[in-house]
Amino acid sequence: MQKQNRLILALDVTSREDALRVAEAAREHIDAIKINWPLILAAGPEMIREMSSVKDVICDLKIADIPNTNRLIVEQAMARGASAVICHGFPGEDSVKACVEAAKGQVFVVSEMSHPGGKQFTAPVADRLAALAKSVGARGIVAPATRPGRIAELRKTIGPMEIISPGVGAQGGKASDAIAAGADYIIVGRAIYEASDPGESAKALADEVRAALQAGRA
Ligand code: O7M
Numbered sequence: 001m002q003k004q005n006r007l008i009l010a011l012d013v014t015s016r017e018d019a020l021r022v023a024e025a026a027r028e029h030i031d032a033i034k035i036n037w038p039l040i041l042a043a044g045p046e047m048i049r050e051m052s053s054v055k056d057v058i059c060d061l062k063i064a065d066i067p068n069t070n071r072l073i074v075e076q077a078m079a080r081g082a083s084a085v086i087c088h089g090f091p092g093e094d095s096v097k098a099c100v101e102a103a104k105g106q107v108f109v110v111s112e113m114s115h116p117g118g119k120q121f122t123a124p125v126a127d128r129l130a131a132l133a134k135s136v137g138a139r140g141i142v143a144p145a146t147r148p149g150r151i152a153e154l155r156k157t158i159g160p161m162e163i164i165s166p167g168v169g170a171q172g173g174k175a176s177d178a179i180a181a182g183a184d185y186i187i188v189g190r191a192i193y194e195a196s197d198p199g200e201s202a203k204a205l206a207d208e209v210r211a212a213l214q215a216g217r218a
Helices: 016-029 037-043 046-052 067-079 093-102 122-135 148-158 175-180 198-217
Strands: 007-010 032-036 056-063 084-088 107-110 140-142 162-166 185-188
Touching (some): 007 016, 007 198, 016 037, 016 046, 046 056, 067 093, 093 107, 093 122, 107 122, 175 185
Parallel strands (some): 007 185, 084 107, 107 140, 140 162
């Protein structure tokens, strides 16, 4: 994944036609496409391969099982051209390790989730989940753009690992706040794929990210 626009498109649409339309429109303003269950269930797992010809694909299956099942899931995703996968940390170290081994390190571990319910169970253990991601050699963590202060705190735990951050737009977070707090990439779904002009919306977000980076350097 090239770190150019620092924008990951969450392609949670439910038809192949919409996926192609939105991905093509946003293409030049994004660094990766995140594919989750809605698209895979609607249009089939071959969407991973098809989208990987547009941009790097992060397969967001939020894998959360025993080590052997985790390994089997990751192998299937990688075999279809995924560049990285996303797993949960709560099943424990052995389960996350199985993902990291099967994906050759290309794993992002969910820490504190971005929605209101994320405060209930994930927030109290988010620092431990981030520490686990670091100790098993994952690539990065997922941290909430809806609570930028938490991005900055989790950064202290993981050091230079990557932070990818959902919650911008429809969930109320701001791209510039997430970037200023230390996110490497923002993840955006509805604010792009529900926009009347997804390309324009992606461009505006990428511009906002660039401006936040420049302000941080000034
Ligand atoms: O921009 P949205 O709100 O339409 O979409 C956000 C995407 O990020 C959507 O695909 C969610 O599944 C995902 N996400 C969250 O919204 N919150 C989280 O805490 C974690 C994720 C995520 O991507 O986890 C890997």
